[in-house]
Amino acid sequence: MAAQKGKLYLIPAPLGEGAIHTLPAYVIEILHGLNYFIAERAKTARHFIKDTEPVKAFSELHFSELNKRTEPEELRPMLQPALDGHDMGLLSEAGCPGVADPGARIVQLAHEQDIEVVPLVGPSSILLALMASGMNGQSFAFHGYLPPKRPDLARELKQMEQLSGRHKQTQVFIETPYRNQGFIETALETLRPDTLFGIAADLTLPTQYVATHPVNFWKRNPPPDLHKRPAIFLIYRPFK
Amino acid sequence: MAAQKGKLYLIPAPLGEGAIHTLPAYVIEILHGLNYFIAERAKTARHFIKDTEPVKAFSELHFSELNKRTEPEELRPMLQPALDGHDMGLLSEAGCPGVADPGARIVQLAHEQDIEVVPLVGPSSILLALMASGMNGQSFAFHGYLPPKRPDLARELKQMEQLSGRHKQTQVFIETPYRNQGFIETALETLRPDTLFGIAADLTLPTQYVATHPVNFWKRNPPPDLHKRPAIFLIYRPFK
Numbered sequence: 001m002a003a004q005k006g007k008l009y010l011i012p013a014p015l016g017e018g019a020i021h022t023l024p025a026y027v028i029e030i031l032h033g034l035n036y037f038i039a040e041r042a043k044t045a046r047h048f049i050k051d052t053e054p055v056k057a058f059s060e061l062h063f064s065e066l067n068k069r070t071e072p073e074e075l076r077p078m079l080q081p082a083l084d085g086h087d088m089g090l091l092s093e094a095g096c097p098g099v100a101d102p103g104a105r106i107v108q109l110a111h112e113q114d115i116e117v118v119p120l121v122g123p124s125s126i127l128l129a130l131m132a133s134g135m136n137g138q139s140f141a142f143h144g145y146l147p148p149k150r151p152d153l154a155r156e157l158k159q160m161e162q163l164s165g166r167h168k169q170t171q172v173f174i175e176t177p178y179r180n181q182g183f184i185e186t187a188l189e190t191l192r193p194d195t196l197f198g199i200a201a202d203l204t205l206p207t208q209y210v211a212t213h214p215v216n217f218w219k220r221n222p223p224p225d226l227h228k229r230p231a232i233f234l235i236y237r238p239f240k
Numbered sequence: 241m242a243a244q245k246g247k248l249y250l251i252p253a254p255l256g257e258g259a260i261h262t263l264p265a266y267v268i269e270i271l272h273g274l275n276y277f278i279a280e281r282a283k284t285a286r287h288f289i290k291d292t293e294p295v296k297a298f299s300e301l302h303f304s305e306l307n308k309r310t311e312p313e314e315l316r317p318m319l320q321p322a323l324d325g326h327d328m329g330l331l332s333e334a335g336c337p338g339v340a341d342p343g344a345r346i347v348q349l350a351h352e353q354d355i356e357v358v359p360l361v362g363p364s365s366i367l368l369a370l371m372a373s374g375m376n377g378q379s380f381a382f383h384g385y386l387p388p389k390r391p392d393l394a395r396e397l398k399q400m401e402q403l404s405g406r407h408k409q410t411q412v413f414i415e416t417p418y419r420n421q422g423f424i425e426t427a428l429e430t431l432r433p434d435t436l437f438g439i440a441a442d443l444t445l446p447t448q449y450v451a452t453h454p455v456n457f458w459k460r461n462p463p464p465d466l467h468k469r470p471a472i473f474l475i476y477r478p479f480k
C-alpha cells in the first residue's frame with residue numbers, strides 16, 4: 001500500500017522587513033510543522049522562517065529553488081517529498097505564492113499528481129492595492145509588468161484605458177521599482193485627464209502610500225518620490 | 241483649525257463560520273480600537289465583531305449599511321465620523337471589502353475627501369482560489385458573476401476560453417452557490433476537452449475543496465456535490 005501523500009501548503013510571506021505581523025498565526029503554526037520547502041530563493045525563505053522564530057534547527061529543513069530559470073524536468077523531483085508522505089510548503093519572495101511569481105508551475109504539477117493543495121491567507125500587494133484603490137473590485141485584471149520602453153508603454157497604457165472604459169474593468173499592473181518615476185510620468189502624459197490613476201506603494205510597511213485620483217489631479221499634485229519603492233498601479237475609467 | 245481626519249481601515253472578515261483564525265492579530269487589534277463601521281449588513285458585522293471577543297459594549301459601536309441598494313447621496317454622510325477625526329472600519333459580508341462587493345464606492349469617496357485609506361490583510365476567496373489553481377498568476381482577470389441563463393452562460397464561457405488562450409490569462413468568476421451544479425454541467429459541456437477548469441469551494445473552511453483538471457478529466461471524474469457551497473471557478477488555456 002502506498003503511503004498517504006503529503007499536502008502542498010501555499011505559504012504567504014510578508015511584503016517587506018518588519019511586516020511579519022500581517023501573517024495570521026495559523027500560517028506560522030503550519031510553517032513550523034514543515035521540513036520541506038520549495039522557494040523562489042532559499043536565502044530569502046530562510047530569512048523569513050528565521051523571523052517567525054522557529055524551534056527547529058535549520059539543518060532539519062530542506063529547500064528546493066523554483067524560479068524563472070527552473071527547467072520543466074526539474075519540477076517533478078521537487079514534489080517527491082509530498083509523494084513520499086511529507087507535507088511541503090511553497091514560498092514566494094514576498095506575498096502569495098502562485099500570484100505574480102513562478103510558483104504556479106509547481107501547483108499545477110501538484111494537481112496532476114493528485115497532491116492536495118492548501119492555500120493559506122496572507123498579504124498580496126495586488127489585492128491590497130485593489131481594495132485600497134476604490135476602483136471596481138467586481139471586475140478587474142492584473143497584467144504583471146508593462147513594457148519598459150516609452151512608446152510601447154504608452155501604447156499599452158492607452159489600450160488598458162480603453163479596456164477599462166469598455167468593460168468597466170480595473171486594470172492593475174506592477175513596475176520594476178527603480179522605473180517607477182519614469183512610469184508615472186509616461187502614464188500621466190498618456191492617459192486622459194479624467195481617467196482614475198491609483199498608486200499603492202510600500203504596502204503594509206510603515207511608509208505605506210495609497211492614493212487614487214483623476215490624472216489631471218495628479219498633474220497638479222504629483223505623488224511623493226517612489227524611486228525604488230515596490231508599487232502597484234491601477235487604471236480605471238468608469239465612464240461611457 | 242480643522243481636526244485631523246480619521247482613517248478608513250478596510251477590514252477583512254472570515255469566509256465562513258469558524259474561520260476567524262485566518263485573520264492576522266493586528267487586524268483584530270485595529271478592529272477593537274474602532275467605534276464607527278460601514279458594513280454591507282450590520283447584523284453580519286456585529287456577529288463577526290462578537291466572534292473577535294471585543295472588550296467594548298456594542299452600544300458604543302455605530303454601524304452604517306452600504307449595499308447594492310444604497311443611493312449615491314447616502315454615501316457622503318457615512319464618512320462624516322472620519323471627517324470629524326474618528327477612525328472608521330469598512331467591512332464586507334465575507335472576505336476583503338472593496339473586492340466583489342459594493343465597498344469600493346465608499347473607498348473612492350474617501351480618496352476624494354482626502355481621508356487616508358488603509359487596507360488590511362485577510363482572506364479573499366478570489367486570491368486563494370487563484371493561488372490554489374496552479375493557473376497563470378502573472379496575468380488574470382476576475383469577472384464576478386456570469387449570466388445565469390444557459391445559452392448566455394455557454395456563450396460567455398466560450399469567450400473566456402478564447403480570451404484565456406489568446407492572452408494566457410487566467411479567467412476567474414463566481415456563481416450563486418445554489419446554481420453551482422448547473423454551472424459546472426454547462427461549463428464541462430461547453431469548454432474544450434484540454435482546457436483547464438479549476439474549482440475552489442468552502443475556502444479556509446474544514447470542508448475546503450480545491451482542484452484543477454482538464455475538462456475531459458472532470459467529465460470522467462465529476463467533482464463532489466457543491467450545491468449551496470460558496471465556490472470560485474477558473475478557466476485557463478495555456479495553449480496556442
